[in-house]
Amino acid sequence: MASPEPVEDVPDGFAAAQSVADAVLYEGYLLYPYRRSSGKNKVRWQFGVLAPPAWVRAQGPERPSVSGSADSWRQRTECLLEAAPGARVRVRVRYLQPQHRSVQVRGPRGGFTEVDAADVGGERYLTFDEAVPRECDVEVDVDALAAQPHVEVVEQAGGESVEALDDDTRIVRRSLPLSAVVRVSVADAEAPFRLRLLRVEVENAAEDVPAGVPRPEALRRSLVAAHTLIGVRGGSFLSLLDPPAWASVAARRCANLHTFPVLAGEGDSRSVVLSSPIILYDHPEVAPESPGDLFDATEIDEILSLRTLTLTEEEKREARATDPRAAAILDRVEVIPKEVFSRLHGAVRSVRPVEDGTDEPPWWSPEGEAAVSPECDAVLVDGTPVARGSRVRLRPRRSGGDVHDMFLAGRTARVEAVFLDVDDARHLAVVLEDDPGADLHRWYGRYHYFAPEEIEPLDGAPS
Structure with missing residues (x-):
């Protein structure tokens, strides 16, 4: 045992x-x-x-x-x-063992009966299930x-334990x-x-x-x-x-x-x-x-x-x-200090130094905006250019991604745009081909996003 x-x-x-x-x-x-x-x-x-x-x-x-x-x-x-x-x-092996917490009061004949709630010494006690x-x-x-x-x-x-609250009220845990x-x-x-x-x-x-x-x-x-x-x-x-x-x-x-x-x-x-x-x-x-x-x-x-x-x-x-x-x-x-609350608001986990010495303006600056066009940009995947209009099969990675992407594994989709984020990483915005609401998603611009290594091109370069 x-x-x-x-x-x-x-x-x-x-x-x-x-x-x-x-x-x-x-x-x-x-x-x-x-x-x-x-x-x-x-x-x-x-x-x-x-x-x-x-x-x-x-x-x-x-x-x-x-x-x-x-x-x-x-x-x-x-x-x-x-x-x-x-x-x-x-x-x-770790687990919880449920136990019933029964609030009981003494009846007129001396015996105890379970009640939904009882007040003793200004405190309220409820019948409820706990766990050990x-x-x-x-x-x-x-x-x-x-x-x-x-x-x-x-x-x-x-097991069973009895906790007396006063002469006429007790808690029995079973x-x-x-x-x-x-x-x-x-x-x-x-x-x-x-x-x-x-x-x-x-x-x-x-x-x-x-x-x-x-x-x-x-x-x-x-x-x-x-x-x-x-x-x-x-x-x-x-x-x-x-x-x-x-x-x-x-x-x-x-x-x-x-x-x-x-x-x-x-x-x-x-x-x-x-x-x-x-x-x-x-x-x-x-x-x-x-x-x-x-x-x-x-x-x-x-x-x-x-x-x-x-x-x-x-x-x-x-x-x-x-x-x-x-x-x-x-x-x-009720007693959390303000400085603890401020830490809960957010934390920087890593900081990457900004690279200097380049003559090219960053893509997010007004001068660099013309160099980025999600609807026209393309990215190479296994030697195939993938851009808006490309058909792809979704292959979400098993680690480090959104767990909900796993449900889309193997589905086919149409690329709507190629985005570049602040970390200089590419993301493909896609709409599922068999989604009845595909047109609505395009109209609202609500897409699924995958990295280039998470997709498999299904045809050549889009027209």
Whole structure:
């Protein structure tokens, strides 16, 4: 049985990836305006839900979700590993265990009954669902995995605790037991050099949950926001987003279900993978300007903080009663210094020196304006001039671009203009050929934009 608590001796990269992993753990836990009455907080736990298998199957065919937000009973991570003899892999499974917080008052006959809300000592308390962070570690030898997969049963006990608010009011927190199975296996990947395909599967193993129970009840036997940290000693992982050319075939054949594994940790380290139910890029980081958690980790701290300050006193009172973590957000936002707010407004990540000594005026100056004409300019792609009117096939890059461009991969489009930006980079403005609203997009000038290396010319130079 796997340890229900983390093992202290872990790869250094685990600590470096902790802040991002925590953001994944609590993404969507409680959304602005952090009140129980808000519609968005009445449907909880949107990401990485591993629910009981019988309940999931009763909902219909399992369909992988691009956002990873669909309820499932399993996750599968496949990543590429270069491992020396004696290499060891540690898998850390992290999730939230839901618990019901019941506010109860004493009745006329002495017994306690759950109520929707109660006021004690000027504070309000609401009945609501919370969650407790859990994690377990599995460590295995890579060479042993090649001979036989490793299977661990993870058991997390349920429990009950009672917090007395006064003689007639109390809070009872109850959680139900969870059961999961973690399978770790290794196979040879198709590559010209020694390369392993590491597979980690996490499954909800609860067998005693009826198929027809309501979702809130099924969630109490679910692993919520489930994700994994995978570390290696004596080896290194390869990026699936930007693999070396010799491993590109193996990378494409990695089949991930409800997870998106990326390299994690500091700098260019390749010793840790974070496999998340949310799409990330390699080596994700929490912005250093962020003053603390807001449970909307993909949003902008400045906007959320300013909006939180606009809540009325009654709304703030409800938010504080909804969840202790919401109360902590309010306490922090209300005392943010002005200098911290100014840092949230924006940051310069890099500065490139301006090149001097050229006689040509910059394109953005009035003198250089005549040298730039998006409707007439062309750019060479694989030796073919591409300009307005060219037909192209879209090949969005897998790393460093807009994730929504992935949905347009393989589609054909017509180039409308070639733009030059302030960094002296070219961008092709295109309209999809099969888009019913193509003419409207042209009229409004609303285009999709791709770099020259992201398109494939389909004909010669335009007339």
